[in-house]
Amino acid sequence: SAVISQKPSRDICQRGTSLTIQCQVDSQVTMMFWYRQQPGQSLTLIATANQGSEATYESGFVIDKFPISRPNLTFSTLTVSNMSPEDSSIYLCSVTPGQVGMNTEAFFGQGTRLTVV
Amino acid sequence: KQEVTQIPAALSVPEGENLVLNCSFTDSAIYNLQWFRQDPGKGLTSLLLIQSSQREQTSGRLNASLDKSSGRSTLYIAASQPGDSATYLCAVRPYSGGGADGLTFGKGTHLIIQP
Numbered sequence: 001s002a003v004i005s006q007k008p009s010r011d012i013c014q015r016g017t018s019l020t021i022q023c024q025v026d027s028q029v030t031m032m033f034w035y036r037q038q039p040g041q042s043l044t045l046i047a048t049a050n051q052g053s054e055a056t057y058e059s060g061f062v063i064d065k066f067p068i069s070r071p072n073l074t075f076s077t078l079t080v081s082n083m084s085p086e087d088s089s090i091y092l093c094s095v096t097p098g099q100v101g102m103n104t105e106a107f108f109g110q111g112t113r114l115t116v117v
Numbered sequence: 118k119q120e121v122t123q124i125p126a127a128l129s130v131p132e133g134e135n136l137v138l139n140c141s142f143t144d145s146a147i148y149n150l151q152w153f154r155q156d157p158g159k160g161l162t163s164l165l166l167i168q169s170s171q172r173e174q175t176s177g178r179l180n181a182s183l184d185k186s187s188g189r190s191t192l193y194i195a196a197s198q199p200g201d202s203a204t205y206l207c208a209v210r211p212y213s214g215g216g217a218d219g220l221t222f223g224k225g226t227h228l229i230i231q232p
Contacts, residue, residue: 004160006160030217031217033219033220035219041224042206042222042223042224042225043161043206043208043220043222044222045219045220045221048217048218048219058219092160092161094161094219094220096216104166104216105151105163105166106151106163106208106210106220107163108153108160108161108162108163109160110159110160111159111160113158
């Protein structure tokens with residue numbers, strides 16, 4: 001298993017500003033992901049955070065809007081840039097411990113509840 | 118593009134009943150399937166992971182089955198309790214990434230167990 005700590009747990013931000021969300025894992029993991037959960041909706045994958053290289057973004061998400069850093073195997077950040085009210089969501093960090101190719105569970109942080117006003 | 122559907126969207130039953138939550142997915146080329154619960158204001162808690170080669174997994178009062186060829190999974194909850202009240206999410210991992218890709222989620226079943 002893995003214990004994931006996300007910061008901040010919640011924030012209220014002004015439109016046009018940026019917020020950086022931190023994700024810290026208690027063990028080294030290769031696979032780390034960022035998801036968004038819009039109000040009343042399910043989770044949507046934003047990107048895969050790759051250690052030592054650029055993140056891989058899903059369709060509809062771009063690096064300029066959601067820059068991601070992954071400086072080591074236990075830590076990642078997601079920045080929500082130039083925010084608008086439509087960015088109000090819960091943002092979740094997830095890891096899958098173990099080696100690629102193994103059937104391991106995905107674990108999630110508690111999420112960051114972002115409200116943009 | 119993989120799509121995951123969960124039925125019903127909401128369910129309210131009295132305590133003690135046995136329940137079945139349904140999940141279907143359009144692309145049977147999955148690596149594994151995972152069931153989660155999400156409590157209000159909280160993150161996701163993993164309940165059960167079923168590998169693509171498996172038919173079912175059990176944990177306590179929970180049993181999940183997988184029929185990959187038909188694109189279906191069910192989560193069976195025995196002797197439901199008020200503490201089981203939560204949103205239950207089904208998610209699949211695609212086979213194409215060799216297990217390294219992210220999950221595709223359904224919209225969830227919002228479950229209320231009445232005391």
